[in-house]
Amino acid sequence: MSGSVSIDIYIAILIMVLVNYFTRVFPFIFFIKKEPPEYIVFIERFFPAIIIVILIVYTLREIDFSLYPYGLKEIFGVFFTAILHISIKNYLISIFGGTIFYMALVQYL
């Protein structure tokens, strides 16, 4: 169905374009003259670590951990990716390897 995209999708993309640029330009607009306050510096330092963990869990939100196989495939996938990255330290191998491992678990098990 190439070519037949609803106008809503273009509006949605435009909204994401604007919001995304706003998040990136924000500090350059608001903190250009004065030094950022201490609590902003604190957030700046430690929030990235927090949000990354939240995003990992967020990507797994559709999994029902109360039903068989209790999210074990996802947990194994995460550990496999982490072990790859800690041992080989190569983005390509970790992301590609982890994804293929997980796809194999989902498709063949």
Add this chain to the structure above:
Amino acid sequence: MIYSLELKKAFTVSIPVLMGYIVLGFAFGLLLTSFQYPWYLAPLMSIFIYAGALQFVAINFFNAKVGFIDIAIASWFINIRQSFYGLSLLKRFKNSGKLKPYLIFSLTDETYALLTTIKDDNTLNRKYFYLFLGLLNQFYWVLGSTFGALVGSHIKFNTAGLEFSLTALFVVLCIEQYKNLKNIFPFLIGLVSSIFSLIFIPSDKMLIVSIFISLIMMFFFKKGIEK
């Protein structure tokens, strides 16, 4: 070419991003077309939005026909971390003139990580080095996603589980963050707040609630974190 040294240095340091973005972009393009969306949405989104996590989540927005205001709020929260990136680059971007709007636009997780890890080389023209780094990284992302979308719209194969590439990306970024920070506290806060909302909050509000709880916890345990 005038700024060839800057380009060369930018290419050298961007190689890890090249590998990551080609793979992840490919996965994004493939996933997008697996839901029957036309291939050209992939380059369109990669050129104008250029935010990995948000683009993946955008596929969910399209599928679920999420309302525009919800999209705006969710996008803001997904990318709010980027507002903190600029804070550590205010000084370095100060004299970049006309290039500044693009340098700011190109601030993805990975570009930010490179910029803040690499020490400024005084023999190079800084703003052009930053520009090339940003352009190269975005080029990899556009290339990967376009390629993935073209492959996905011509060859049908079983993409079940492909969405895990996003999880894998975050796992890798998490490990890199830990190496930089060497402080387990923020990671635990992220884990506790997100697992709490996973259990008690409907999944469409989960992200916003997790961020809110973690910010409260962060200030509650401020002394412990800063030790």
